[in-house]
Amino acid sequence: MSKQRPTIADVATRAGVSKGAVSFALNGRPGLAQATVDKILAAADELGWRPSNRARSLSVSKAFALGLVITRDPAVLSSDPFFPAFIAGVESVLATRGQALVLQVVTAGEDEEAGYRRLAQDARVDGVFLSDLRHDDPRIDLLVELGLPAVSLNRPDGASPFPAVILDDRPGTSAVVEHLLDLGHRRIAHVAGPPAFVHAMARSAAFVSTLATAGLEPVAVETGDFTAAGGIAATRRLLALPEPPTAIVYANDRMAIAGLGAAQAAGLTVPDDLSIAGFDDSELAEYVHPGLTTVRADPFRFGEAAAQTLNRVVDGEADVPDVELPPAQLVVRNSTAAPA
Amino acid sequence: MSKQRPTIADVATRAGVSKGAVSFALNGRPGLAQATVDKILAAADELGWRPSNRARSLSVSKAFALGLVITRDPAVLSSDPFFPAFIAGVESVLATRGQALVLQVVTAGEDEEAGYRRLAQDARVDGVFLSDLRHDDPRIDLLVELGLPAVSLNRPDGASPFPAVILDDRPGTSAVVEHLLDLGHRRIAHVAGPPAFVHAMARSAAFVSTLATAGLEPVAVETGDFTAAGGIAATRRLLALPEPPTAIVYANDRMAIAGLGAAQAAGLTVPDDLSIAGFDDSELAEYVHPGLTTVRADPFRFGEAAAQTLNRVVDGEADVPDVELPPAQLVVRNSTAAPA
DNA sequence: GTGACTGTCTAAACCGGTTTAAACGCCTGT
């Protein structure tokens, strides 16, 4: 059968040249007469030849793929609005370069190092995205040891040999707090993410400092875990305070929506009795009742920028600069109002 | 530097045998003396040798990877609880076999065929998961043409050369309807997913037939698109009916939660004025107020089963049988109650 | 006419495995 896909040798014989010439022509390397190049490209076209990724991988020692290791509990990951859009952004870049995205989901609690080690040892990818950055993140040293190029999503707090793509959460968080202050709130609490995460800390630090600028202190800063269950628990603790807050700022929408449910279950009316704000502008934020005031980032562009930056590193470019994206922005809906 | 990873030749010289012998030993092929095998394995161990995926890929013409093409709008994908857990299940199988998962997100509206074509032409994967099956799904013929093995998630309605992994949605849907009937509802409506999808049709067919068994007809069957926005719109249409339903069954949680918001925004109390039920048991279902009555499937196990089944096909096994998973189950919470 | 140079192209090695055909050593039977 003629079902076999053509190889470079087929193209070479058809064009009446050597394998090497075909390779040169296809990679646009100098040293071939223009007429020869045309002849080769025509032959390749007629045969419908596409170079084999596998053979290329072997000879040039590249995988033509990038890797994303997601270290989360599947249940938590389930409703995280960030990754799907981020991945879509990444793919929009990879598609143009014929690269693939290799996903590795490591269940939280398992050995996350193993995820990166596998990717590196199996030489599956040319570089990885470093997401959910933590303080003194051990993965940075690990990647250096493994010799795996990377790009970090947001800036690590320690030294890092990798460029960072930065989407500053702080202006958005500050805007939420200022919005609440403008409405007249003075008793404002925060439900933060796990402090081990750089972005969780950035958000809660921005929360505290914005309040401080107004001469206020938080009623309380509860630590959540970014899950709905954690959001509920933190909310209940806040509502049980002797002097409960009149507004709660959550570090993500999931906790905020769960908190909204908890407040309503406790008999409160939002926003009359309690104002609530989230972070992410997930799809449901707009459609729950009342609509959730939140902060919108652009994970798709984040993914695009991260992929572009990682590719520059993978391509061997030295000193790839950090990329700063437009900061997240406040979206006001009906879950916030003046306190009673 | 000794940083270079060892090759099969290094192992061979160290063990004092030929490359071929090492290959035989590692793949457990007969024809080698046990003593030699031990010697080779010891040498490989000392050198920390792991065979190169790339070289293996080239010589055996396999990718050692499976592919998942997701054809959705990123915004929609964002809050879909199915895929993350499904993927985690898939990975739990792949990890044990040293396989990788290649993800391809095709933005809805783009050419989804191209996604599969790329995966096949680049020979990135040995097989793919066929998700979000549609009626007379054109991808089945496409995959046959591309010669790409596959496993279908749920059973296609036409003929298919691929095994299917089946998680029957119908018992869960029927259970929801029966639950509402037991509560005394007689005016029940449905917000379905796009009828082009096999699973959307299965759910709405189960809805209608369960009602019919009780001698009832649906108040209305509105078509949503599985998004929150679609859920809102469909809900508003239902509530605007001259005789609105006392209960609404949604084809997924996202639409249900949005519908809950719409009902509340319209001044209704759930479940007193209107009962609402979803499908998926997404994380938030438990934590919105009131907690959402819904149907729980197990996407993680779905992923496991799909990966195992696909691997049997990829391994060349003939007539791989379909796998039937335990059906989805009703989860009763507070969004359903007897009608006023 | 010779040597140097330039532009074009090819042969062959190489990436790191797998696989096939053949060779080797050894025992057995006659």
Next chain:
DNA sequence: ACAGGCGTTTAAACCGGTTTAGACAGTCAC
């Protein structure tokens, strides 16, 4: 002594590209 057969091992081809060293022809200067 020799053929046959078996168990074990190896050399070499192969997968399909890339890359390097060198061959070859043509031009130019001297």
